Amino acid sequence: MSQVLASLEATLCEGLAQSRQTHHLDGFAIYWTPDDPTPWMNYAVPKHDADAGQVQELIAAFAALNRQPRLEFFAERYPKLAAELTRAGFGIEMKAPVMTMTAEQWTSSECAHVTAASPADVPLINSITDVAFGAVSTEAQQTTTAKAIAEDRYLAALAWEDGLAVSAGFAIGGPTVREIAGVATLPEYRRRGHAGAVIQALLKRFFEAGGEVAWLTPGDAGAEQLYSKLGFVAAGTQLNMALSDKSSSP
Numbered sequence: 656m657s658q659v660l661a662s663l664e665a666t667l668c669e670g671l672a673q674s675r676q677t678h679h680l681d682g683f684a685i686y687w688t689p690d691d692p693t694p695w696m697n698y699a700v701p702k703h704d705a706d707a708g709q710v711q712e713l714i715a716a717f718a719a720l721n722r723q724p725r726l727e728f729f730a731e732r733y734p735k736l737a738a739e740l741t742r743a744g745f746g747i748e749m750k751a752p753v754m755t756m757t758a759e760q761w762t763s764s765e766c767a768h769v770t771a772a773s774p775a776d777v778p779l780i781n782s783i784t785d786v787a788f789g790a791v792s793t794e795a796q797q798t799t800t801a802k803a804i805a806e807d808r809y810l811a812a813l814a815w816e817d818g819l820a821v822s823a824g825f826a827i828g829g830p831t832v833r834e835i836a837g838v839a840t841l842p843e844y845r846r847r848g849h850a851g852a853v854i855q856a857l858l859k860r861f862f863e864a865g866g867e868v869a870w871l872t873p874g875d876a877g878a879e880q881l882y883s884k885l886g887f888v889a890a891g892t893q894l895n896m897a898l899s900d901k902s903s904s905p
Contacts, residue, residue, distance in 0.1 A: 663755075675688050681712065683701050700726070701732075704735040724745070726740065746897065749894070751873055755888060770815065772823065780823040786841055822838070823837070823853065834869075835854055855885065871887065
C-alpha cells in the first residue's frame with residue numbers, strides 16, 4: 656500500500672509544481688496560486704511526519720503568503736501528522752478512501768454519448784461544475800484548466816443528453832498515473848449513469864494510451880459505491896485538514 660500511495664503522491668506533486676508556485680519548507684511543500692486565493696488551489700503536502708515546530712513554521716509560511724493553512728495528504732504515509740496538526744488547531748475538512756485501478760483491473764466499456772473535451776470547452780465544463788459544486792469559476796482557474804488540457808496534463812470529457820452537455824470530469828496527472836477528479840453532473844440529470852460514463856471514457860483514453868494506475872477519492876458513500884462497481888479498490892485514506900481563521904488568530 657505504501658508504495659502505491661508514494662507513487663500517487665509523487666505524480667500529484669509533479670503536476671502541482673507545473674501549475675502552481677512552490678514554497679519548500681523543512682517538513683512541507685506549499686503549492687499556491689498567487690492570483691487565486693481559493694482554498695483548494697492553495698495547500699501543502701508533507702514531506703515527512705512533521706514535529707510541532709515544523710507545523711508552526713508551516714502556519715507562518717501560509718500567513719506570509721496570505722493564505723489559509725491547509726494540507727492534503729495520504730494518512731498512511733504520515734501516521735503521526737494528523738495528531739500533530741490537531742494539537743496546533745487544525746480540523747479535518749475531508750476524510751475519504753483513496754481508491755485505485757490498475758491497467759490489469761480495467762475492463763473497457765464503450766461510452767457513445769461521451770466526447771473528449773478541448774481547451775475551448777472549458778467554459779462549458781465550468782457551466783456544469785459550477786452548478787454541481789455550488790462554485791463560481793474564476794478567469795484564472797479557466798485559464799489554468801485550458802492550459803492543462805492543451806498540455807495533456809488534464810484529460811477532459813463531457814457527457815451529453817439530447818444535445819446538452821450534462822456531465823463532465825477530468826483525469827489529472829501524467830502518462831502512467833492519473834487522478835479522476837472534478838466529476839460533476841447537473842442536478843436534474845443525475846442517477847442516469849452520466850458520471851459513470853464520463854469516468855469510463857476517461858479511463859479508456861488513459862489506459863489505451865499506456866496508463867498504469869488511475870485513482871480517486873469519493874466524496875460520499877454513494878460515490879464510493881459507484882466507483883467500486885467500476886472496479887476501483889481501496890488503497891488508503893486521504894485527509895484534508897485546515898486551520899480555521901479563529902485558530903490562526905493571535
